[in-house]
Amino acid sequence: MKPLRTLKYKNDDEQPAIGLGTWKSGKGEVAKAVETALKSGYRHIDCAATYGNENEVGEAFEKVFTEGKIKREEVWITSKLWNDSHKKEDVIPALKQSLNDLKLDYLDLYLIHWPVAFKKGVGFPESDDEFYSLQEVPIIETWEAMVEAKKQGLVKHIGVSNFSKEKLEDLISKTNENPEALQVELHPYLHQNDLLEFCSKNGINVTAYSPLGSGDRSDAMKAEDEPSLLENPTIVKIAKKHGASAGQILINWAVQRGTAVIPKSTNEGRIKENLASSGYQLDEDDLAEIDKLDDHFRYVTGEFFVTEGNSYSNIYDE
Numbered sequence: 001m002k003p004l005r006t007l008k009y010k011n012d013d014e015q016p017a018i019g020l021g022t023w024k025s026g027k028g029e030v031a032k033a034v035e036t037a038l039k040s041g042y043r044h045i046d047c048a049a050t051y052g053n054e055n056e057v058g059e060a061f062e063k064v065f066t067e068g069k070i071k072r073e074e075v076w077i078t079s080k081l082w083n084d085s086h087k088k089e090d091v092i093p094a095l096k097q098s099l100n101d102l103k104l105d106y107l108d109l110y111l112i113h114w115p116v117a118f119k120k121g122v123g124f125p126e127s128d129d130e131f132y133s134l135q136e137v138p139i140i141e142t143w144e145a146m147v148e149a150k151k152q153g154l155v156k157h158i159g160v161s162n163f164s165k166e167k168l169e170d171l172i173s174k175t176n177e178n179p180e181a182l183q184v185e186l187h188p189y190l191h192q193n194d195l196l197e198f199c200s201k202n203g204i205n206v207t208a209y210s211p212l213g214s215g216d217r218s219d220a221m222k223a224e225d226e227p228s229l230l231e232n233p234t235i236v237k238i239a240k241k242h243g244a245s246a247g248q249i250l251i252n253w254a255v256q257r258g259t260a261v262i263p264k265s266t267n268e269g270r271i272k273e274n275l276a277s278s279g280y281q282l283d284e285d286d287l288a289e290i291d292k293l294d295d296h297f298r299y300v301t302g303e304f305f306v307t308e309g310n311s312y313s314n315i316y317d318e
């Protein structure tokens, strides 16, 4: 099999550019999806405590690593700290819970999932008093606990997710241990070139989430008149030209930009199709046409973290 493209870290660790997303992959299907992905050649799996399925993902890891053909150290595994565990005493216990569920000794990458702190036990807040303010639990407090987790060898690399350039700058100004990775929404409707340039200058590896337009979210989370990426006529035309699927064009575009990308699928055919995305180059005409699609549209708005009067009303600093 052709070696996968990778993103390099300062210690020469390599994060495979194409990984499998697991958000919305239901219990009863996610273990099979992860096993299929690993056996098809994926070496990067994206997880999070809040997806509610790390235990099942862990069953697949245990099965595949016990079988022995694929070794733990060959696979890049990311997980994320949920927003209710930002207080310094809660970070390492939350990480240990993820490790326990995933049946692992260490993670390759641990991310602060959102720059928002909830009270312990709050999944999705419904009122202001379920949040901590930025003064009560500043992000640097959470970050210092992440640094400690790395020192203890529980994780190899640490980073953040859903942080704007302003929030990254603020964090970098307060720490000697810069985030090594950022995971944000990126696709042809949301290029975020300034953010990518900032990350490149600061040695931060970027992973693109919702690269296909985040298909199967509940209606409550969907914006009105949400545009389809997979059916966008430009993407469909470029796909036809290269004899590829629309999904493969979207994944290839992300890899060509130098980001990692984590399409979610629980369907065996699409899991394999997505990994086989980057066998050819998109040419200058393709890239110019895709440039025209950027209209700053977000599928994941973060609105579910904003209640009237809390201190997080502008998550993306836009």
Ligand code: NDP
Pocket (backbone or CB within 6 Å): 020, 021, 022, 023, 024, 046, 047, 113, 161, 162, 183, 184, 208, 209, 210, 211, 212, 213, 214, 215, 216, 230, 245, 247, 248, 262, 263, 264, 265, 266, 267, 270, 271, 273, 274, 300
């Ligand atoms: P994606 O953009 O990956 O889209 C997933 C949807 O596309 C599913 O409905 C899937 O259905 C379908 N699909 C997959 N492959 C293809 C294909 N080749 N052709 C057509 N349809 C396809 O959505 P996500 O929002 O899940 O993003 C990917 C991952 O990114 C998440 O799973 C998660 O790991 C991460 N993420 C992180 C966030 C964060 O806050 N850090 C936020 C959002 C996502 P099917 O399964 O039936 O194939």
